[in-house]
Amino acid sequence: MKKFAALVALLVVGACSATQPPAGPAPTTQLVVFAAASLNTTFASLGTQFEAAHPGVKVTFSFDGSAALVDQLKAGAPADVFASADKANMDKATSAGLMAGAPSLFTTNVLTLIVPAGNPAKITGLDASLDGKKLVVCADGVPCGTATKKLAGLLGVTLKPVSEETKVTDVRTKVESGQADAGIVYVTDAKASGDKVKTIAISGADKVRNDYVIGATKDSKQAALAAAFIELVKGPDGQKVLAAAGFGA
Amino acid sequence: MIRPSLPRWVLVPAGAAVLFLAVPLLAMLVRVPWVALPTLLASPAAVDALWLSLRTCALTTVLSVVLGLPLALVLSRSRGRWAVVGRTLATVPMVLPPVVAGLALLVALGRRAPLGGWLAAHGVDLAFTTGAVVVAQTFVAMPYLVVAVEGALRSASDEYGVAAATLGAGPTTVLRRVTLPLVAPAVASGAALAFARALGEFGATLTFAGSLQGTTRTLPLEIYLQREVDTDTAIALSVVLIVLAAVLVAGTARFTKRPWSET
Numbered sequence: 001m002k003k004f005a006a007l008v009a010l011l012v013v014g015a016c017s018a019t020q021p022p023a024g025p026a027p028t029t030q031l032v033v034f035a036a037a038s039l040n041t042t043f044a045s046l047g048t049q050f051e052a053a054h055p056g057v058k059v060t061f062s063f064d065g066s067a068a069l070v071d072q073l074k075a076g077a078p079a080d081v082f083a084s085a086d087k088a089n090m091d092k093a094t095s096a097g098l099m100a101g102a103p104s105l106f107t108t109n110v111l112t113l114i115v116p117a118g119n120p121a122k123i124t125g126l127d128a129s130l131d132g133k134k135l136v137v138c139a140d141g142v143p144c145g146t147a148t149k150k151l152a153g154l155l156g157v158t159l160k161p162v163s164e165e166t167k168v169t170d171v172r173t174k175v176e177s178g179q180a181d182a183g184i185v186y187v188t189d190a191k192a193s194g195d196k197v198k199t200i201a202i203s204g205a206d207k208v209r210n211d212y213v214i215g216a217t218k219d220s221k222q223a224a225l226a227a228a229f230i231e232l233v234k235g236p237d238g239q240k241v242l243a244a245a246g247f248g249a
Numbered sequence: 250m251i252r253p254s255l256p257r258w259v260l261v262p263a264g265a266a267v268l269f270l271a272v273p274l275l276a277m278l279v280r281v282p283w284v285a286l287p288t289l290l291a292s293p294a295a296v297d298a299l300w301l302s303l304r305t306c307a308l309t310t311v312l313s314v315v316l317g318l319p320l321a322l323v324l325s326r327s328r329g330r331w332a333v334v335g336r337t338l339a340t341v342p343m344v345l346p347p348v349v350a351g352l353a354l355l356v357a358l359g360r361r362a363p364l365g366g367w368l369a370a371h372g373v374d375l376a377f378t379t380g381a382v383v384v385a386q387t388f389v390a391m392p393y394l395v396v397a398v399e400g401a402l403r404s405a406s407d408e409y410g411v412a413a414a415t416l417g418a419g420p421t422t423v424l425r426r427v428t429l430p431l432v433a434p435a436v437a438s439g440a441a442l443a444f445a446r447a448l449g450e451f452g453a454t455l456t457f458a459g460s461l462q463g464t465t466r467t468l469p470l471e472i473y474l475q476r477e478v479d480t481d482t483a484i485a486l487s488v489v490l491i492v493l494a495a496v497l498v499a500g501t502a503r504f505t506k507r508p509w510s511e512t
Binding site: 065067068071134136139141142161162163164165166170174177178179180 | 355359360361376377455459460461462464465466470473474476477478479480
């Protein structure tokens with residue numbers, strides 16, 4: 001519904017600008033944004049906002065794992081903005097000389113425990129209730145897995161997962177389907193799952209924060225637009241959308 | 250056998266086809282970190298993944314022959330509507346996107362599914378076990394054996410079998426002494442194809458079995474993980490997979506050569 005409203009707004013804006021003296025539609029400029037998969041819904045809605053504020057500009061997104069996006073950038077994929085779910089992957093892009101200037105932090109994400117709706121295995125937290133139960137986490141090496149390992153270390157708990165997934169969404173779907181008894185995901189994933197899962201907050205989760213960083217690429221031919229998009233993300237409107245999805249908690 | 254000669258121009262698109270298929274594979278060989286290769290492949294994670302893949306694929310191949318060969322025999326003698334239904338069911342997993350196969354297995358055999366729940370209640374909990382990997386692999390690999398063997402059975406002549414039966418051999422004897430030896434090359438090549446397909450199985454395993462070193466993380470899943478972590482290891486493991494697949498397919502070509510038809 002929100003998207004629909006935004007679309008209507010966009011059409012109205014478009015219609016208004018078309019009635020203005022310089023006849024004919026403005027030439028379309030494309031702004032390509034590479035963003036971490038976890039930013040999918042929030043960035044899509046910010047893209048719509050951006051297009052509404054910049055007639056004649058079309059924002060195109062490519063959502064994937066941050067590491068995969070860096071690989072694509074290295075291989076010469078054309079992008080104007082890159083938003084990474086962690087500093088490590090942004091550092092890879094920066095040290096490869098792909099970014100213009102220093103990227104900046106725009107939000108954070110923390111981990112949480114989720115269980116299927118109804119909590120069939122009666123999990124109470126990162127404690128003895130997990131013994132012998134099917135816990136699914138992210139694999140060490142991918143951002144959410146590295147964070148999980150660090151958090152477990154800091155909290156002094158030993159996790160015995162039955163599966164270590166490459167993508168956080170694979171953890172989420174395994175809990176949603178009830179295949180797993182519990183999973184460790186980001187707060188934003190838990191929120192996106194809605195009532196398919198029950199969230200059990202991990203006390204001390206804020207000790208490990210994933211920093212989301214954004215920057216313009218060096219090869220961008222739309223430097224001004226890229227900067228404007230980054231401003232939108234970091235500004236009050238962007239932060240509002242991100243907070244609504246659970247970011248920066 | 251005398252065959253009409255082909256027009257020369259066919260060589261041009263045929264050459265393009267070879268390049269199209271070979272260039273990505275050769276590019277991989279160029280990109281391989283050859284010096285570091287032994288170290289990369291000797292890591293415990295890589296060894297576990299390779300060993301798990303070989304074990305599960307061997308089991309999958311055995312299951313595919315034990316279940317798929319009888320199915321191929323029945324299908325090859327079937328006519329009419331039910332034969333079409335059976336043949337379709339037996340081949341659909343071949344063309345399904347792997348993730349779809351995984352989802353299908355999940356809604357049938359998952360812990361919350363009727364059949365999976367019933368199995369779990371009787372002490373067979375497949376979730377996140379090596380057994381789930383074998384189930385996923387067999388689901389996508391067995392059709393290759395069925396199709397290969399059924400095709401061979403249909404094109405094989407029935408006259409030897411009929412002669413044996415006329416001379417008093419029972420159905421089991423005819424099957425064992427005449428029919429199976431006739432299609433043995435097809436069974437071998439079908440088994441090799443099933444093994445190769447199982448080796449490459451990824452989507453169904455990821456969706457249905459999970460990913461844990463030594464238990465469910467087969468070679469393709471390890472490559473998928475390493476792609477996010479360390480591209481060099483991912484490429485090194487990919488080369489192992491390419492070589493294994495090439496050996497299996499080349500072996501298949503040997504089996505399918507029929508000496509008596511080359512006159």
